[in-house]
Amino acid sequence: MMLLEAHGLVRTYLTRKSMFTPPEAVRAVDGVDLVLAPGEALGLVGESGSGKSTLGRMLLGIDPPDAGEIRFNGAPMPALGTASWRKLRAQMQMVFQDPLAALDRRLPIAEQIAEPLAIHGIGTASERNDRARSLMAQVGLRVDQAGRFPHELSGGQRQRVVIARALATSPRLLVCDEPVSALDVSIQAQVVNLLRDLQDRHGIAMVFISHDLKVVRNICDRVAVMYLGRIVEEASSDDIFSSPRHPYTRALAASVPIPGARLDPSTLLQGEPPNPARRPEGCAFHPRCTLMRPGCAGAVPRLLPTTPTRRSACPVVAA
Amino acid sequence: MTLVRIRDLRVAFDGVPVLHGINLDISAGETVGLVGESGCGKSVTWLAALGLLPAKARITGTVETAGSDLVSGGRSVLETIRGGRIAMIFQDPSSALNPVRRVGQQIAEALRLHRGLRGAAARAEAISLLDRVGIPDAARRLDLYPHEFSGGQCQRVMIAMALAGQPDLLIADEPTTALDATIQAQILALLTEVQRETGMAMVFISHDLGAVGAVCDRVAVMYAGRIVEEARREPLFAAPRHPYTRGLFDAIPRLDGPRSRLVPIPGTVPDPKNTPAGCAFSPRCARATSLCASERPTLLPQSDGRALACFHPVPAATLVSREGVFA
Amino acid sequence: MISFVLIRLLRAVLTVLLVMTFAFFVLRLSGDPALIMLGPDAPTEAVAAFRAAWGLDDPLWRQYLSYLHGIVTLDFGVSMRDRSPALDLVLERIPATLALTIPALILKVAIGIPAGVYAALHRQSIADRGVILLSVMGFTLPSFVLGLLLVLVFAVQLGWFPSGGQDSWRHAVLPVLTLSIGGIGILARFSRSAMIEVLGQPYIRTALAKGVSWRDVVWKHALPNASVPIVTIIGFMIGSLVAGAVVVESIFSWPGVGRLLIVSVANRDLAVVQAILMVIAATMVLANLCVDIAYGLLDPRLRARTTAA
Numbered sequence: 001m002m003l004l005e006a007h008g009l010v011r012t013y014l015t016r017k018s019m020f021t022p023p024e025a026v027r028a029v030d031g032v033d034l035v036l037a038p039g040e041a042l043g044l045v046g047e048s049g050s051g052k053s054t055l056g057r058m059l060l061g062i063d064p065p066d067a068g069e070i071r072f073n074g075a076p077m078p079a080l081g082t083a084s085w086r087k088l089r090a091q092m093q094m095v096f097q098d099p100l101a102a103l104d105r106r107l108p109i110a111e112q113i114a115e116p117l118a119i120h121g122i123g124t125a126s127e128r129n130d131r132a133r134s135l136m137a138q139v140g141l142r143v144d145q146a147g148r149f150p151h152e153l154s155g156g157q158r159q160r161v162v163i164a165r166a167l168a169t170s171p172r173l174l175v176c177d178e179p180v181s182a183l184d185v186s187i188q189a190q191v192v193n194l195l196r197d198l199q200d201r202h203g204i205a206m207v208f209i210s211h212d213l214k215v216v217r218n219i220c221d222r223v224a225v226m227y228l229g230r231i232v233e234e235a236s237s238d239d240i241f242s243s244p245r246h247p248y249t250r251a252l253a254a255s256v257p258i259p260g261a262r263l264d265p266s267t268l269l270q271g272e273p274p275n276p277a278r279r280p281e282g283c284a285f286h287p288r289c290t291l292m293r294p295g296c297a298g299a300v301p302r303l304l305p306t307t308p309t310r311r312s313a314c315p316v317v318a319a
Numbered sequence: 320m321t322l323v324r325i326r327d328l329r330v331a332f333d334g335v336p337v338l339h340g341i342n343l344d345i346s347a348g349e350t351v352g353l354v355g356e357s358g359c360g361k362s363v364t365w366l367a368a369l370g371l372l373p374a375k376a377r378i379t380g381t382v383e384t385a386g387s388d389l390v391s392g393g394r395s396v397l398e399t400i401r402g403g404r405i406a407m408i409f410q411d412p413s414s415a416l417n418p419v420r421r422v423g424q425q426i427a428e429a430l431r432l433h434r435g436l437r438g439a440a441a442r443a444e445a446i447s448l449l450d451r452v453g454i455p456d457a458a459r460r461l462d463l464y465p466h467e468f469s470g471g472q473c474q475r476v477m478i479a480m481a482l483a484g485q486p487d488l489l490i491a492d493e494p495t496t497a498l499d500a501t502i503q504a505q506i507l508a509l510l511t512e513v514q515r516e517t518g519m520a521m522v523f524i525s526h527d528l529g530a531v532g533a534v535c536d537r538v539a540v541m542y543a544g545r546i547v548e549e550a551r552r553e554p555l556f557a558a559p560r561h562p563y564t565r566g567l568f569d570a571i572p573r574l575d576g577p578r579s580r581l582v583p584i585p586g587t588v589p590d591p592k593n594t595p596a597g598c599a600f601s602p603r604c605a606r607a608t609s610l611c612a613s614e615r616p617t618l619l620p621q622s623d624g625r626a627l628a629c630f631h632p633v634p635a636a637t638l639v640s641r642e643g644v645f646a
Numbered sequence: 647m648i649s650f651v652l653i654r655l656l657r658a659v660l661t662v663l664l665v666m667t668f669a670f671f672v673l674r675l676s677g678d679p680a681l682i683m684l685g686p687d688a689p690t691e692a693v694a695a696f697r698a699a700w701g702l703d704d705p706l707w708r709q710y711l712s713y714l715h716g717i718v719t720l721d722f723g724v725s726m727r728d729r730s731p732a733l734d735l736v737l738e739r740i741p742a743t744l745a746l747t748i749p750a751l752i753l754k755v756a757i758g759i760p761a762g763v764y765a766a767l768h769r770q771s772i773a774d775r776g777v778i779l780l781s782v783m784g785f786t787l788p789s790f791v792l793g794l795l796l797v798l799v800f801a802v803q804l805g806w807f808p809s810g811g812q813d814s815w816r817h818a819v820l821p822v823l824t825l826s827i828g829g830i831g832i833l834a835r836f837s838r839s840a841m842i843e844v845l846g847q848p849y850i851r852t853a854l855a856k857g858v859s860w861r862d863v864v865w866k867h868a869l870p871n872a873s874v875p876i877v878t879i880i881g882f883m884i885g886s887l888v889a890g891a892v893v894v895e896s897i898f899s900w901p902g903v904g905r906l907l908i909v910s911v912a913n914r915d916l917a918v919v920q921a922i923l924m925v926i927a928a929t930m931v932l933a934n935l936c937v938d939i940a941y942g943l944l945d946p947r948l949r950a951r952t953t954a955a
Contacts, residue, residue, distance in 0.1 A: 047499040154587045184356035189570035189583035218572035241574050255504035257529030260556030265508045269501040272469050402857030417849040419870050432857045464946040
């Protein structure tokens with residue numbers, strides 16, 4: 001059975017340009033289907049405005065969908081804020097980009113790591129304390145740092161605290177939104193390895209959101225590429241960057257500089273991501289696409305399986 | 320021809336040294352990359368050279384250009400060099416432009432200062448600059464404010480503003496860090512293109528070895544306020560010799576090859592208030608010996624043309640090839 | 647833009663109306679004007695006649711309705727004391743008040759802003775510390791203390807300026823000083839902190855890197871960005887041009903609106919008090935409107951948010 005199943009997810013925000021114009025509907029997430037097996041790591045990539053962070057929050061039920069359905073462990077996701085949703089939260093945790101903002105600067109880190117246990121009423125105070133210490137060891141923090149405050153730690157150590165706290169309730173799903181983007185290269189590698197180890201050891205399923213394709217590829221089994229609220233291609237992480245099919249995935253992969261290689265201007269994606277409030281007709285990518293055909297501005301292409309392990313939303317490439 | 324000659328440049332904040340004597344020459348037309356992690360001094364080097372650090376910074380050493388020293392020259396020398404001979408662009412372009420002035424005014428200001436253009440002439444030149452950096456509909460957008468541009472377009476405006484003074488050298492301080500990958504590639508391509516047309520030199524400051532490799536001829540790797548390795552691009556990327564440079568390469572995941580575990584550099588960057596005696600990298604270095612902990616290696620030229628500050632460098636024979644790193 | 651101004655204007659009128667309604671009911675619940683006007687020993691018939699003449703026997707809601715009706719026809723009632731129209735009484739006092747508050751405002755702006763900017767540009771210097779110290783003293787010292795202090799020194803001890811009255815410009819010196827010193831301190835503080843914040847912004851570094859001279863960086867790049875918080879404070883000061891001198895006018899026996907207010911409240915001269923409160927509320931609201939418009943002129947980002955596209 002799948003750990004997480006999402007069908008037809010839509011999330012619309014109303015934004016106002018000014019006090020006197022009618023609000024505009026922006027579809028941040030626009031009809032997303034995806035599944036996640038227990039223990040699997042799925043990467044979500046795309047430019048800013050692609051809806052990847054919104055989708056991540058929706059998968060945890062923090063951002064309720066306007067349409068569509070999410071099933072966790074076979075049962076429908078309970079509504080945000082209900083007792084059963086809070087109970088389920090013990091099994092689903094989130095890690096954000098900025099650890100300093102995610103931590104309480106007035107509490108020692110061991111207390112913060114044990115906090116989810118207290119919230120969910122798990123164990124006695126001394127059991128929680130022991131658990132916090134064992135979690136610290138697991139994420140590579142020294143036990144003698146238990147009484148430290150967040151500002152006394154480095155950026156990498158703070159992110160370890162956040163990860164330890166997310167692991168406290170032994171979740172089955174971890175949603176990580178740009179967890180290593182703020183870290184230096186050498187520290188980033190430490191945290192990436194930590195996430196990989198935790199996944200191997202505990203079989204935690206993971207949704208890993210990042211703009212860094214190299215990190216996503218290293219951590220994830222499968223990758224979904226998003227453009228303006230829709231998944232345009234999905235495949236195993238080995239296939240998707242070595243043989244990208246969708247023109248957008250190709251452009252994305254080509255934009256990543258390879259150390260030691262000169263920039264190749266011929267593969268550059270032209271233009272900027274369009275404003276989500278003015279989504280182009282048909283395939284949203286067609287104004288920037290090198291393979292554009294007249295039909296691309298017509299119907300929205302559907303995400304269809306091209307091979308048993310791959311889905312792509314480009315009829316031009318599929319043909 | 321040497322455009323800028325930096326000698327023994329040192330910077331201290333409130334008595335804490337953060338830059339420990341940088342020597343660097345920039346020649347006309349070349350592109351030099353400065354790589355390193357946060358706090359290594361790569362940005363501070365050039366902010367100090369151009370007198371852009373806060374007043375509490377203590378700067379010594381010399382930065383010679385056009386026959387004058389920028390460190391001792393004072394405000395009047397700096398104001399003629401800045402934006403004219405040496406221009407600079409920054410990270411986070413959206414906040415680097417003045418939010419209450421139209422982008423056209425901001426470009427025209429540079430044109431007035433360095434080329435004496437005013438009024439209609441300045442406006443026409445500003446339009447052609449915006450056009451040059453790839454802002455569509457430049458004539459109309461000249462009158463817009465920075466918040467009406469995306470991050471990538473703001474960086475294009477910054478580049479246009481830098482080009483206004485027809486500089487001999489452009490300092491690009493993490494110009495693509497805050498941008499999406501696709502936009503980053505566009506900006507890198509634009510910088511390379513502009514450089515080819517104008518023949519100006521560029522210093523590209525970045526933590527991203529990939530981006531540095533994409534545009535630079537020569538690369539200097541910095542750690543804890545010092546240059547630890549300096550070489551031309553090809554030899555450096557083919558065979559990094561300083562253990563820190565090598566560590567940086569190993570820590571970066573790849574978009575091809577097997578998805579193996581990364582090889583991180585253990586530990587963290589030292590606190591400037593408490594740098595180790597000897598080589599600052601020694602506590603994190605697998606090759607370190609007791610010598611490294613007590614003596615500081617100096618940056619010495621090597622037979623293959625690179626400069627290296629290490630007692631026990633990675634042997635030149637172990638080439639980093641795509642397979643090699645992970646073998 | 648036009649609809650923006652219209653909506654703000656409508657809101658302004660509504661605010662003034664609310665203030666006046668509040669004042670109307672509070673004044674009528676706080677003591678009988680008849681007893682105060684005629685004295686506690688007045689015969690019962692005289693009191694009754696007074697109450698009948700001024701409509702004070704009517705139910706409160708009827709008094710309120712006739713009051714509202716008066717406002718709509720621009721009739722703000724007559725003073726119970728000397729039977730002249732209340733609004734005229736107030737308006738004829740306004741020039742005297744403005745003769746104090748406008749010079750004080752000019753002093754606040756002319757000294758406070760430059761002092762704050764100078765302090766920001768010379769942080770940690772003796773001048774900076776001096777500005778901070780003086781500004782703290784300026785706005786912690788209540789004006790009745792400051793006023794009496796100035797009288798003691800400059801009128802009583804030195805005899806340079808008179809301690810009260812309104813006969814020549816020399817009479818205005820001490821009240822204007824009393825009024826302006828606190829405001830100078832406040833403006834200096836705000837200008838200093840706004841400038842310090844702006845000078846740390848990345849676009850200031852960009853301007854310097856471009857070769858702009860330090861003087862132009864300060865005046866053309868930093869000050870326009872720092873002006874939004876400063877304008878907020880100035881707007882507040884403009885709003886209190888009419889009402890801000892109540893205490894000072896009493897200390898220096900200056901025949902302005904403030905003095906009229908105190909006398910009228912003491913006498914329960916309802917129409918006059920209400921007219922003063924209306925004028926005060928109207929200036930406050932008008933000043934606020936000006937500040938909002940100034941925001942849009944100073945910062946294009948705020949313009950985009952508040953004006954119609």
